Amino acid sequence: MSLLTIKQLYITDSHTNQPLVSDINFQIKKGETLGIIGESGSGKTITCRAITGLNDSRLKVEGHIYFDGIDLLKVSEQSLREQRGGEIAMIMQQGSRAFDPSTKVRKQMFETMRAHTKLSLKEIEAVLLKYMDFMNLKQPKKIMQSYPFMLSGGMLQRLMIVLALALKPKLIIADEPTTALDTITQYEVLEAFRNIKKEFDCAMIFISHDLAVINQVADSVLVMKAGQCIETGLKETVLYQPEHTYTKYLISTKQKINQHFKKTMRGELHA
Incomplete structure (x- = not known):
């Protein structure tokens, strides 16, 4: 049985009546990773944001989004918020946008955990430290006492993944999670996603315009x-x-x- 089934999904800009997404259909099973590829503006992000109800209110969404047997387009906003925080986790393109720069990381992560779990503060800390270790984050307590602006983009990206894993979601949606990172950090974050595939049984949607990235993490692909x-x-x-x-x-x-890159590195191209 599929964990997520999208049927005849249409998204329209209600201000202009312009169709943005037309007749999208796909399904994902538990433990499967779907890679969605396409150029900027192809509809990848708004399709996935429709799953969690995060699109702008002007975007009219029609069709069916069945998650664990429930049509998310027919539930209340409160129910959708509960699903979004606990059952479905989103990892955005830039970690800096996920954290309030004026508040320490620890407080923000703890508040999210308390909103979606019944764990005690001690249990929350133990869980976060466990997954920070899984993500190879050194000096985790020092990191948690830092403000977001004190941490690199790659560090914040990994903290988003830590928080997602700590909430034990059934589905992780990763929207271009490596685009804003340098090459070395991209490799580290991709390694993290490969490890998640090995160690956890959650489904994933991985959005990217990079075919090499999709090739490394996806089981199936939607273009x-x-x-x-x-x-x-x-x-x-x-x-x-x-x-x-x-x-x-x-x-x-x-x-x-x-x-072209290989030829350049070998010195075969000349100005």
Whole structure:
């Protein structure tokens, strides 16, 4: 049985009546990772934000979003908030946006845990320290006593992952979680997601425009263009035997960039 099923999802800008997403259908099973790829503006983010009810109020969402048997488009805002914090966790593109710069990290993480769990303060600290160790964060107590502006983007990104894991969600939605990071930190964060796949049984949606990233973390892939799903299937099929012209274009473009980079590093290109 699928954990998440999206049926005939349509998203329209109610101010202009412009369709932004049209007839999106997919499903994810427990423990599965779906990679969603496409250019900026293809509808990846607003599709996933519709799952958690985080889109702007002007965006009209129609269709069905079944999560654990419940249609999230038919529940109350209060019920959706409870699902969003506990059962569904979102990891955004920039960790700095997830934390209030004027408040220490510890207080913010503790407040989130208290809002969505019945754990005591001592239990919350133990759980957070456990997952900070899992994420290879050194001096965790010092980190928690820091203000967000004192920490790097990669550190804040990993703290978002720590908080998501501590809440034990059934679904993690990661929206371009490596885009704003340097190459070394990108590798570390991707390693974290690979470890999550090995150690935890939650489902994941991983949004990215980077085919190499999707190739490393996804089991299945959905390709979006101009608000529509143009191709979907197992990773091995979509990325290595694509059928749609646009998917072939994305893959060939990535290959050309890689070849150009390799030639540059070998000194074969001259100004």
